[in-house]
Amino acid sequence: MTDNSPFLDIGLLEIDFEPLAPWRALRRAQTIDDVTSVILDYGWAGPMLGLLLHILVRTILIYVMEPIVIISGYLFDGAAVTMIVVFVYTSSFVLLAVFLYFGGVGAIAGFLSDERQYSPAVFKLGGYVSVLFIPLFLIGIVLALTVSGEPYPLPSEPTANATTIATELAQYRREILTTPQMYAIRVLRMVGWAVIGFLILPIVGRLYELDRKRSVLSVLPPTMAALFLSGITWQV
Numbered sequence: 001m002t003d004n005s006p007f008l009d010i011g012l013l014e015i016d017f018e019p020l021a022p023w024r025a026l027r028r029a030q031t032i033d034d035v036t037s038v039i040l041d042y043g044w045a046g047p048m049l050g051l052l053l054h055i056l057v058r059t060i061l062i063y064v065m066e067p068i069v070i071i072s073g074y075l076f077d078g079a080a081v082t083m084i085v086v087f088v089y090t091s092s093f094v095l096l097a098v099f100l101y102f103g104g105v106g107a108i109a110g111f112l113s114d115e116r117q118y119s120p121a122v123f124k125l126g127g128y129v130s131v132l133f134i135p136l137f138l139i140g141i142v143l144a145l146t147v148s149g150e151p152y153p154l155p156s157e158p159t160a161n162a163t164t165i166a167t168e169l170a171q172y173r174r175e176i177l178t179t180p181q182m183y184a185i186r187v188l189r190m191v192g193w194a195v196i197g198f199l200i201l202p203i204v205g206r207l208y209e210l211d212r213k214r215s216v217l218s219v220l221p222p223t224m225a226a227l228f229l230s231g232i233t234w235q236v
Contacts, residue, residue: 039124105204
């Protein structure tokens with residue numbers, strides 16, 4: 001390897017500063033130690049790319065499952081503005097969810113660690129595993145597109161009762177949000193959190209030098225909280 005190479009050779013890994021570099025390294029990883037090395041040795045570009053992809057696909061899902069969008073038609077007047085609003089909302093929500101979940105995992109793991117340490121790499125882990133939701137979101141998008149809603153006949157009279165309109169719109173929303181497809185999307189999100197909780201167990205153990213029991217104690221409470229919130233809300 002020459003001095004002009006854009007890579008930094010450390011033996012197991014070749015580190016560069018492209019967002020795809022850590023993903024290529026993860027694809028080559030064969031053990032938990034290899035995966036942990038990728039998380040520790042690479043920067044934040046890879047995890048941020050994973051979060052961005054997660055946010056983009058989740059934005060589309062939230063958009064197509066919004067009852068007002070369904071009953072108005074997906075390409076209604078103002079659809080672009082609505083998509084931007086949904087993107088900003090989704091970005092804020094995802095960043096908060098990742099911070100709370102993986103921050104909670106890291107805080108508990110750090111407390112249980114013999115050295116009482118806190119590893120920022122747990123947030124990198126969050127960026128990487130967030131892509132696991134993407135296939136589930138794509139299935140959810142297909143399910144949401146099968147939901148149909150009758151266009152709401154907004155009254156043209158300026159004297160229309162605002163309370164009546166709001167009540168009828170709320171009823172339209174309830175009818176759409178209680179369809180089997182919407183419940184299936186909720187279950188898909190719960191499956192995503194369960195899979196992530198299971199997969200990060202050994203990695204959290206490596207990052208904080210925990211045995212299996214303490215790894216489970218670190219990951220289980222935030223995962224149960226995410227599952228509970230996913231079961232009772234339309235977000236998380």
